[in-house]
Each structure stands twice: as structure tokens, then as C-alpha cells.
Amino acid sequence: MKKLNAVINTYNRKSHINPEIYGHFSEHLGRCIYKGIYVGEDSPIPNIGGVRKDIIEAFRQIKMPVIRWPGGCFADEYHWMDGIGPKESRKKMVNTNWGGVTEDNSFGTNEFFNFCEAVGCEPYLSVNVGSGTVEEMANWIEYITFDGVSPMAQLRRDNGREKPWKLKYLGIGNENWGCGGNMRPEYYADVYRRFQTFAKNFSGNRLFKVACGPSDSQYNWTEGLLHNINDMHANAISMHYYTLPTGDWQHKGSATEFDDKEYYQTIEHTLAIEDMIEKHGALLSIHTKQMKLIVDEWGCWYDVEPGTNPGFLYQQNTMRDAIVAAINLNIFNQHSDIVCMANIAQAVNVLQALILTEGEKMVKTPTYHVFDMFKAHQGNELVDSFVENETREGVPAISYSASMNEGRDLVITLANCMLDETYEISCDLCGYNAKEIEAQILTNDVHAHNDFTDPEKVSIAPYKATKDGDKIIVSLPPCSVVTVICHE
16 A cells, blocks of 8 residues: 545635536437437336436436537437427437437427426527527527516417426537538638527526537637637637547547556546646637636547447446546536536446446446545635645546535545556645545446446445544545545
8 A cells, every 4th residue: 555645725615516517418429319328118127208217317317417419410400390399390400410310300409498496507508500590599598597578488488387497507509510511611700690689688687698619629610710700709619538548549448358458548538638628728728818718528538338339339337437437527526717618528338438238237336436435525715735646557546626615515536547556645634624534435446337227336425534633534445436525
């Protein structure tokens, strides 16, 4: 066992951790919506308005703050009018981006907003810029949010919803540098300015407008965009970054079969997001005073599970993914002055999913458990923290962040990224007298995962952290995530 010193200075409150940093993403892709979140009102699987009750309960458990929909690349081919009204009369479409399957539009605007209400989370709408029109977007916002007399408000009432919903987060386009239109940043900026002009606030609703930002290190996109839009046009820009173990989009690697070298490559590639956040954040600070960064697609992307549709992006989820999730969430916490929202891709059955389903069965993945352990950070103030770290296998051994809530509960989250070393962290608390300590741990072999025959193989367990004077002592086994909550 190696001993490392740490310090948490509660006097130094650095930035607010928006709950939306713990956000999610649900695209019409594979079995994320259909046979995942949505099974239909006539399903024998218990549901509320066609949405699985067990999924609603699972998302409530982690205090899901926000969910992005309907895409992704799907968003820029989605026409919302096809997904309202009687289901038997809704238009069918081909999902050209994801598997070429037929989309029957049975899950549309009403179903999505009712789902958000059931979970208690904010909707984050991604509107169609690539193949849609300004009028289409404007009508959609009016349909959702207007409480007066108008054709769109009446259409909503005809479809069974008398009062409008609230819509805060509006993403105007998705990946417009790629599947959303292959645009140049200067051209997209002009298109964005036009669309956002007609994104109106109705009936007391206030839109938080998000412009399509870069993929990973596309600093030229951020520069080109910010030369042409400002705080009057947007509240935030988005960023997408996926962790690929191999760094090769053609051969991304297996979700469950990997050696130690590939594991540490995965951690190294995950950590790269921090530099990107800092550099895009620096560009934002140069060009704007108020705009923030939203990482609205992040997570691990592997080759699909053998025998599954390659267009469905279905993959398993191991302790490696738990470590990746903990690293990302700690980074977002540490940069909560820049990052106001993040959305893991994706919520159910796709990429680094929190939940896997098969018929009536549901499995919570190791990634789900990390979100459950980290939820205590939501809405807290980031406090200054430092761990006397060491670098092994090319990566820091310990990932960490700390925050405090209004009741002065201190939340510390730690991940040991090493596969063969235990660390004892001795943490000095400055300005804090911990009278009670509670802790949880998630740990197992790095390849361990939950499946439908063994759904609890990787699960959260109570843990022990001790107090020694003004110090907190906690041991981190190899490949583990630990949360410590202190009470004064």
C-alpha cells in the first residue's frame, strides 16, 4: 500500500457545480428509445404512458437533472410534426443514420415531455437545422411552450395537453460540422443567428440557447463560430468528445476483452478531455463574457457486441467504464466555471449506457452506479482540493474532486485508476470539522460487468473512512471509485 497526502480547503469556494453536469442523452438510435425507454402503453412491462416504470424509478434514484433528445445525428433528419397526434396516423421514416430501420414516430414530443415530467428532469431539445426550417423550429417551440390562443397551442390541446410544458435548453443543430450539414463554422454561425432570432420566449418560458460547438480539438471551429456570434445570440456552445481505447475509429476495441495496456490507453484518452475543455474555455473567455461550454456527448465508444446490429451501437459496460465515468465527472466538477452541462452518451442500450434492457429485464451498469455515487455533488460549490498524486503507466493514479452543499456537507469523490496498487489517502481538512463520515465504494476486477444472468456483480457497497484529528483517512483498492460524505 502506498500513502498519499491530500488537502481540501473549504475556505476556497471556486465555482458552482450545476446539477446539469450530471446530464444524459437519448437518441433515436438502436434500442435506446424503442425497446429501451419506451415500450408502448399496451406493453405487459409496467409503464407510465408507454415509458418503463423501472427506468423512471432508476433515473429518479440518480436525480437525473436533464436529458437531451431526439439526437444526435437523428435530430437533423427529424420532423417533429410526424411525431404528434394519433399514433396510427403518424408518418413512418427511415433512420438513415442508425441501421436503416423504420421509425414509426410513436415516441414523439408529447411522450418525451411527459417522460421528463415523470422523471423530474429538464428537457434539452435538439432542433433540426440540417434538413429543417426556421418555421418548423419556431412552430415546435410555440407548440411546447405557448399558453395563449394560436394554431400550435390549439394543436397541442387537440393532442391532449392543455397546459404548456417548460423548455429551458434549446440546442440549435447538432454536429453541423459533420452529419448536421458538413458546414463551415462561418456559414453555420450565420445559419445559427437566423434560427435563434425566431426562437421566441412564450408565456414566461425562457430559452437557454446552445450553438453547435466543436468536436474534441477542433479549435478552428470554435474560433470561427465565436468570431460571428456573441452573448446576444447564445448562452453556451456544445462540445463532443468520445473516448476510444485504440484511438482508431475503424477498430475501436472490445468493451469486455482488453489487456492492461489497452486499459491504460483508455484512461489516457479519457484524460485528454481536460485539455480540450481548458482550451475551448480560454477561447470563450477571449470572445465572450457569459457563454459557457456544454459537453453534450461524451463517453466510451467501442466496437459493438458480437452478433448485434452494427448500426445500433450496443456495447457492454465494465469497471473500466466506471473509472472513465468517475474521471470525466471529476473533471467536469473541477471545471464547473466553464462547463455548465454534460450529457453522457447514452442513457439506455447505446454506447456507455447507464441501463441495459432485454424484454422485461433491466440491468444497472457500473456507469449507473458512479452517477448514483456522485449525485451528492449536484448543486454544490466546488472547493479547492489537492492530492499528492503519482503517475504510473503514463496516467495519474488518483482522480478526485470535492464540493460542499448549503448545509455544509462535504462531498469527496475519488477513483483509483491503477490495477495493481492500493493507496491510502490522508486528507487534511482546512476550515472543516468532520463529526460524522459515511462512505461508499464500487470496485471489482476491471473486466467485471453486470448482465442479465448476474445483474449485481458490480454494485455499490458501504465503506469505511476514518478520522484522525483533522485528517480523513481512506483506502482506495485497485480499480475502485469511492465517495466520502462528511457532516459537521
